[in-house]
Amino acid sequence: MSDSLRRKNLLAAHSAALHLQVVSPVPPSSVTVTCHTFSPSEPSVDVNFHMDRDGVERLAEALGVEATTRPHSKTDPQLYTVATAEVAGIPVRIWTLVDAPEVSA
Numbered sequence: 001m002s003d004s005l006r007r008k009n010l011l012a013a014h015s016a017a018l019h020l021q022v023v024s025p026v027p028p029s030s031v032t033v034t035c036h037t038f039s040p041s042e043p044s045v046d047v048n049f050h051m052d053r054d055g056v057e058r059l060a061e062a063l064g065v066e067a068t069t070r071p072h073s074k075t076d077p078q079l080y081t082v083a084t085a086e087v088a089g090i091p092v093r094i095w096t097l098v099d100a101p102e103v104s105a
Contacts, residue, residue, distance in 0.1 A: 006040035013043035016090040020047055023062050026055040028094075045087070047094040053081045056096050060085070063092075072097060 013033045021031060029050035035043040049055030053069065060067040060083035067083040077100035085092045 006035060006037070009040060009043040010035040012088060013045055013090050016087040016092065017045045017047075019087055020045065020059070020092065020094075023059075024055075025058040025062060026052065028055065028059070043090055045090055045092045047092060049094070049096045051098050052096050053079070053098050056081045056083060056094050059083070059094050063087070067094070071100070 010033065013035055017031045017033050021028065024047075026049065028047045029052070030046075030048045032046040032048075033043070034046065047059065049059075053067075057067045063083070063085045065083050065085045067081055069079050069081040072078040072080040078097045079100055080095065080097055082093065082095040085094065
């Protein structure tokens, strides 16, 4: 795969990232664009809302996709909210981790 094709895919991912920031009702905490040299035809965008489940849900709604929430893992009670979408052919993951609500004894 040539460098020019990787550059083209990287620029497409940056364009998708910019679009996401424009349409997001809440500004995200971070937006990461990735296009690895070992998989140059698979660019992606990762959008994080720091401890902001509402931000994930509102961007998911703006993109017409559904967000889901589940425990982060069997040993980590934090809640992981995630939505996946595709913008101009680029896969996008929108996510956050928030503290689990405290349970009254």
